[in-house]
Amino acid sequence: MEPPKTVQQIADFLRRLPSVGTKSSLRLAYACLALPREDLEAFCSALERALTTIHTCPECGLLIDGDSCPICSDSTRDGSTLMVVTSAKDVLAIENSDSFRGRYFVLSGTLSPAAHRTLESTGINRLLAKVQAGGIREVICCTGADLEGETTALYIASALKETGVEVTRPAEGLPSGAVLEYADPVTLGRAIKGRTKIEEE
Amino acid sequence: MEPPKTVQQIADFLRRLPSVGTKSSLRLAYACLALPREDLEAFCSALERALTTIHTCPECGLLIDGDSCPICSDSTRDGSTLMVVTSAKDVLAIENSDSFRGRYFVLSGTLSPAAHRTLESTGINRLLAKVQAGGIREVICCTGADLEGETTALYIASALKETGVEVTRPAEGLPSGAVLEYADPVTLGRAIKGRTKIEEE
Numbered sequence: 001m002e003p004p005k006t007v008q009q010i011a012d013f014l015r016r017l018p019s020v021g022t023k024s025s026l027r028l029a030y031a032c033l034a035l036p037r038e039d040l041e042a043f044c045s046a047l048e049r050a051l052t053t054i055h056t057c058p059e060c061g062l063l064i065d066g067d068s069c070p071i072c073s074d075s076t077r078d079g080s081t082l083m084v085v086t087s088a089k090d091v092l093a094i095e096n097s098d099s100f101r102g103r104y105f106v107l108s109g110t111l112s113p114a115a116h117r118t119l120e121s122t123g124i125n126r127l128l129a130k131v132q133a134g135g136i137r138e139v140i141c142c143t144g145a146d147l148e149g150e151t152t153a154l155y156i157a158s159a160l161k162e163t164g165v166e167v168t169r170p171a172e173g174l175p176s177g178a179v180l181e182y183a184d185p186v187t188l189g190r191a192i193k194g195r196t197k198i199e200e201e
Numbered sequence: 202m203e204p205p206k207t208v209q210q211i212a213d214f215l216r217r218l219p220s221v222g223t224k225s226s227l228r229l230a231y232a233c234l235a236l237p238r239e240d241l242e243a244f245c246s247a248l249e250r251a252l253t254t255i256h257t258c259p260e261c262g263l264l265i266d267g268d269s270c271p272i273c274s275d276s277t278r279d280g281s282t283l284m285v286v287t288s289a290k291d292v293l294a295i296e297n298s299d300s301f302r303g304r305y306f307v308l309s310g311t312l313s314p315a316a317h318r319t320l321e322s323t324g325i326n327r328l329l330a331k332v333q334a335g336g337i338r339e340v341i342c343c344t345g346a347d348l349e350g351e352t353t354a355l356y357i358a359s360a361l362k363e364t365g366v367e368v369t370r371p372a373e374g375l376p377s378g379a380v381l382e383y384a385d386p387v388t389l390g391r392a393i394k395g396r397t398k399i400e401e402e
Contacts, residue, residue, distance in 0.1 A: 001296035004266035006255055009247040013240065017232045024220070030290045031218045033251060033264065039214065040252060046210040047245050050234060054207055063234065065205035089231045095202035 007033065056088070061106030061123065063088040071104055078102045080137040084127060084156065086110050086144060094142065102140075105130065110148035111155055124152070128159050138166040145172060208234065257289070262307030262324065264289040272305055279303045281338040285328060285357065287311050287345060295343065303341075306331065311349035312356055325353070329360050339367040346373060 002008065007029050015025035032040065056062065057069035064070070071077065071091070081102030085091060086109050094100055107122045109115075119125045131139060139160060141153035157167040173191035174183055183191070203209065208230050216226035233241065257263065258270035265271070272278065272292070282303030286292060287310050295301050308323045310316075320326045332340060340361060342354035358368040374392035375384055384392070 001271070001293055003290070003293055004255060004264060006247055006251045006266050007264065010244070010251060013236075013244040013247065016236060016240070017229050019225070020229075026290060026293075028218050028221075030264070030288065032248070033255060034288075035214075035217060037252065039217070040248065043211070043214040044245055044248050044252070046207055046214065047233070047241065047248075050207045050211060051238065051241060051245070054205060054234060063205060063208065063231070065207050070202070087231065089204070089227060092202055092204055092227075 003029075056106070060104045061088070061108075062091055062104060076101070080135065081140065082131065082136050082138070083140045083142055085142050086122075086149065086152070090142065100140075102138075107143070107152070110143055110152040112148050122152075124156065124159075127156070131160055131165055132163055136165055138168060141167060141169045143169075204230075257307070261305045262289065262309075263292055263305060277302070281336060282341065283332065283337050283339070284341045284343055285354075286343050287323075287350065287353070291343065301341075303339075308344070308353070311344055312353040313349050323353075325357065325360075328357070332361055332366055333364055337366055339369060342368060342370045344370075 003011070003026060007026075010032060011025040011029035014020050014028050015022060020028065032043075050065075053065045054063055055065075057064050057072055059072045060069060062069055062071060078101055081100075082105050083094065083100055083102055084105045084107060085094070086107045088106050091104050091106065094104075105123075105127050107124060107127065109117050109122055111117060111119070111122055111124065130136070139156065141156055143149040143152040143156075153167075153169050160167050171194060172187070173194055174180070174187065180188070204212070204227060208227075211233060212226040212230035215221050215229050216223060221229065233244075251266075254266045255264055256266075258265050258273055260273045261270060263270055263272060279302055282301075283306050284295065284301055284303055285306045285308060286295070287308045289307050292305050292307065295305075306324075306328050308325060308328065310318050310323055312318060312320070312323055312325065331337070340357065342357055344350040344353045344357075354368075354370050361368050372395055373388070374395055375381070375388065381389070
């Protein structure tokens with residue numbers, strides 16, 4: 001027996017989201033339909049509003065719903081430091097850490113020939129052109145510590161070598177509060193290699 | 202920094218679905234918006250279609266999108282055996298096991314005073330009235346093997362005691378293909394207590 005066609009269509013869409021499989025997509029679709037009707041209507045109209053109002057800032061690639069980007073329009077931010085991330089939601093995480101006051105450049109994912117993510121489609125070509133146009137002192141590649149993220153960062157660093165712009169990446173090491181015995185050897189090795197001096201406050 | 206308001210509204214809705222937390226709801230909302238625009242439009246219209254076409258069968262409570270319920274309108278099914286489940290998607294699972302040719306009664310969840318699920322709101326009162334009206338020989342309580350599911354089954358059994366209708370529940374035991382040493386003691390105990398004779402074919 002098949003679920004009703006509409007339920008299946010909803011499940012098919014949900015299955016395309018990260019970490020949603022065939023079984024859980026159907027479970028989520030049924031759960032959607034079990035919620036109060038007015039909530040489902042509100043969700044529909046939020047999605048439709050998103051289709052018309054949400055767009056990416058042409059300058060930095062952040063998802064915004066107004067006319068001006070809250071980051072690019074903020075003149076107190078340092079325009080000479082550019083943080084490169086691979087997803088708009090990474091900007092939220094970095095902003096919530098209160099540790100950066102420069103500007104952003106959001107790529108569409110990491111470089112991955114296997115997944116057809118190229119220099120053009122990820123936006124790396126646009127990033128390089130922007131940096132080469134001048135006015136930027138440092139590019140921080142916050143593209144992730146996995147293989148694809150590191151490859152992307154290495155590519156950007158090598159492409160910008162001639163420009164004299166400093167290309168950095170966030171420190172790797174033990175996460176705050178980590179228990180040493182559970183740290184994986186790569187993380188532990190990098191944490192030790194990158195050890196810092198203990199400063200007395 | 203907050204995500205755009207529309208993104209937050211989408212995330213707020215998704216967070217109400219099972220096993221979606223605060224972080225993953227935002228992740229799913231961003232993933233939704235990263236999908237091709239036409240897919241998002243198709244999803245919106247599937248949801249809106251669901252709002253107008255999907256309804257519960259007044260007889261059995263199954264979610265259907267046509268005029269007639271595929272189960273209730275099937276005259277080859279045995280109307281004297283009623284399978285009680287607590288969610289419409291359980292019907293799909295049972296139908297796909299090809300082991301039941303009776304009819305269903307879908308409750309709105311298990312009985313749970315703590316979650317404000319009462320005899321009235323779960324539909325148990327309607328179930329009891331239906332059975333008491335006659336024509337039903339057996340009620341199979343497939344309401345789940347957890348505490349709330351068993352309480353619901355016990356309640357139904359005790360409420361129908363006087364009617365002479367047989368109230369049963371699916372066998373409990375080792376799942377097919379289970380490795381004995383990983384079975385929990387309760388399951389193993391019930392599997393041994395409910396052991397069946399090996400029949401030569």
